[in-house]
Amino acid sequence: MSQNQSSTTGNYHRAKQWEIAFFSLNNSATNLYLFAFGFLTYYATGIAGFTTLVVGNLLGAARLFDGFIDPTIGVIMDRFNTRWGKFRPLMIASNIGLVLSFLLLFSTHRFEGALQTVIFLIALIFHKVVYSFQQTVTKAAQPALTNDPSQRPLFSIYDTVFSSIGVFALGQVVVSNFLSPRHGGEFNQAFYTEFLGGVMILSAILTTLAVIGIRRKDRTEYFGLGEDTVETKSLKDYWSVIKGNKPLQVLAISGGLMKFNAQLIGDQAFIVILFGIILGNYGLSGQISLLQIIPNLLVVILFTRLATKKDLKSSYTAGVLVALASAATMLTILFFSEDPTQIFVNGGLPSILFIIGFIGLKVGNSYPTSVVLTMSADITDYETARSGRFVSGLIGTIFSLTDSIASSLAPIVIGFIVAGVGFTESYPDASEKLTSALLTGGMIMIGLPMVLYLIVLVLIRIYPLDRAAMDQIQTDIATKKSKSN
Template structure:
């Protein structure tokens, strides 16, 4: 490579050190720790604080609407932020502090008089959502300053996948196999220990992420090197309307997320493992087994993305997932007894199920993670198109629609099982496998993910930001920066 080519490469791209990418990814893990701990809030709110199950479920569902409202507000604040500590770091730290405060308040709810209990839970949960939205918005928006090199942006996906798989798998084992036994069930001492660990660990990871982005959270990495962009709240719709890549990315990511969320719903796991395969305990065993294939698929996907671009990687991965789950559904329709794949003997049926299911779940891990750095590409496209640097707004647009669509997963599962007569309760372990239950299990477990991947593939047909287009965009932004500097 000639010295002139190297100079052009350096002026076009700003890169990050590998440790900076790895440590900044901890910012996403820090919020996922709280998400994991919140998975047990219903046990505390009902078993310790004394709220009714229906009340808690209704509040948690209703707060999703508030969760969506906070996204555009926080995104707008990020774009308006300018401090001596940068644009993203203050929001990140404040968000984590608010998260810690919300947990301290929320898990003291049992001390509140019964008359104010409901209002107290709603207020503390709203505080949690504000802190969570602030910190997660930084994860997406700060991708623009972390690096714009096409070989580096996908690296976030590797770290994020490794951290998240480790967190949710080991975390579940820690709670189910250690804390529950130690404290005799979901008692107050269990929540004290779990939440203390969550607050401390999340705080440490946030500090590491803070220092990882220290050198990158500076004016020269903001779009065309401006500190703030003049935007108004009503600009959200024009931005989404004019940015076709963001439109397609939102459609692709939200349908993938919906498919992934449906797959992981507890009733779906009961239907697939507890009824179809006849052994619900396999759900935990398989979750451990597919860690390695999921990581291998992620590593190969990121390596491929560094060469072919993230768009092509997302499309090819979606095809791989769709083909594997179509084949798996066909397999269960062909065999006389689906339970032959339940690991009692490691024959052809078991191996077929394990291989195809691992591929599908692995793709389900890769595609949502690779979308996060793609948001930065869409944000760079907005700078290229209009000259405006609004990563907070771009992150908020994506997050708002993504949350809106993925929140439909429980309702979708409930609607589909109601069609075959389960109107009062979900299918239970040990229910007889009727033809109707077989078909609806295959549709929910494999058909919906396939539909999500196919929609993603179609959306990417209209997503212009392939490797060549991103090179053009970064060249244009570099030229505009140089003009401004001169």
């Protein structure tokens, strides 16, 4: 049967290719805001007037708050259902909320004193709540989209094209090579007006397409055991899910650590320090992002083939190994370079290896971060087979909880590193001269993820959901459904 067809065959229900592609745009819609969020530190210090440490702590506090309320969001999502479906109304409402949150968040320069800080924090918290709702749908709806283990990994290809390449790689090109030069190389108010307007409009369009993609599968019959799904009512029921689901525990921690790394290496402060100051060419970040597109796509296709032929656990591990080797390559080149600002001026093998290393770091880190969305669907099915419950919302927000806790540390860590190298009032921009302190700070930002990659590799070895386990899980679910009919 062609992958473009949709059917319910044996233990599996499948989606059409275009449905998978369209629904993957929901992640792109939220990632647009995540990408734009990376510029908030420059707005907060350069326009709103906050200090670097205050911004880092406020961002960290907001993410921690978001992380702790995420399970509540999951419970709401699991209990929520309307005649228009479970997921589509939440996608639309939360995207509207994202627009409102950014309008307020990037207007705090109009306020003064304590009121400014209060409004900034409120806007941050509101943003994280509505972001979590729409972002959680990407995880929670995947079990309903398809449960075929040979089809589920295809989501990663579309997500890579639209998010990793379309949002983050091309987004960096647009900012560093078009918008930033257009506004004199500064992140000024005119820059934010143009940049954020484009983000809001494009995200709304992508959300609309994602709603169309999930429309056919946003029905009760695709939620767990359908009408016979065991209800999850009390806190004790929800705790039993968390306590008894080992795959959830292992992958939530691993996913959180990978998200921390993604936040750190994608933060504009890191990009500016690495390319603008250490390598002496901020525009290079956009040029390498363009070079990243083809390798990114090829690697994801290769990893997806590995996932369809073997399992998602194997492809996840491969991505982490690529990221670890790439970070080690970059760190080695910087450590042995007499003057890092001349690496790309002189050219030769060091510059080529550094490009390969940076591309490998981004690709290797983005694939596990993306594929965890699909792996969460496996964990949802594991829970359905184990207890008869369909709690994709709770499971999705457990991932968001560990994501938020881990990624909340990223701006705090960056803030302390930046302050530690002498920038306590504002973040360094690309015009700063390279000092030994800035070089050390940049190398720490590369070395820290390497330690976390090693921890993830240890954790993923005990993750139990390989291909054989998933085949048995789908058989168990199909058996339970047939007994109830």
